[in-house]
Amino acid sequence: MDMNQLFSLKGRTALVTGGSRGIGRMIAEGYLAAGARVYISARKAAACDQTAKELSALGHCVSLPADVSTMEGMRGLVEAYGRHEGSLDILVNNAGAAWGAPYDEFPESGWDKVTDLNMKTPFFLTQAFTPMLKKAATDHLAKVIHVASIDGISVNPWETYSYAASKAGLIHLTKRMALRLAPERIVVSAIAPGPFASDMNKDARDHGDEVAERVPLGRIGTTEDMAGAAVYLASRAGDYVVGSTLVVDGGCAWGR
Secondary structure: OOHHHHOOOOOOEEEEEOOOOHHHHHHHHHHHHOOOEEEEEOOOHHHHHHHHHHHOOOOOEEEOOOOOOOHHHHHHHHHHHHOOOOOOOEEEEOOOOOOOOOHHHOOHHHHHHHHHHHHHHHHHHHHHHHHHHHHHOOOOOEEEEEEOOHHHOOOOOOOOHHHHHHHHHHHHHHHHHHHHHHHHOEEEEEEEEOOEOOOOOHHHHHOHHHHHOOOOOOOOEOHHHHHHHHHHHHOHHHOOOOOOEEEEOOOHHHHO
8 A cells, every 4th residue: 555645636636716815725735735736716816816826836826716606707717727627636615705693683695695605606616517527537536525614513602694504504415416426436525624714714813822722622723734634535545435524623513
């Protein structure tokens, strides 16, 4: 058994949505280190371009700005990627949104924005990329990885109704999509992160020491923690993990 090959992504292509910052950037960095050609997408073109420029020091990284919250934006991303590659080995559906408001005041706009991007987009973007994923699934399996959250597994104190519901839905959607796509040699799985420093998790970003006190392991997540999980699922090492959600949270989901 060659452990280097077991976790290698050499020669493979990966697309990470929401890849300009936070968890998406951590995953992109891990894939580059494992040898993949990486494409990152984000709504803000300048930020996406800058991150790709920085990550290019590690390997082949290309910016493909797109707003994947709309069907038009998703189609545009597929077309843009297709101008670079004819197949896709790894799709990471990481782009997401959150919204918090008291129960009595929670707006429809906060519901629709979050549930569309967090649950609808992963389905339809994967659907659009399925022909390219099938082309890649020759001597190895193609991979789809959804980025969910521990908030889809256990309840937190914050009133983020649409976020929690959408992430729980995404975890279940992962199972349903996995059953459909496994016979096509496309493996679907998910990651449920806990506290990682990001613009979405400002508490972990700005008050890491305080957040760490609530984590059973005693710290917030690092780039290596997220990269390791994402590389595992994307590589040969994770081929038999079908429809499952890998919790990467230092024990938070069970210690709340």
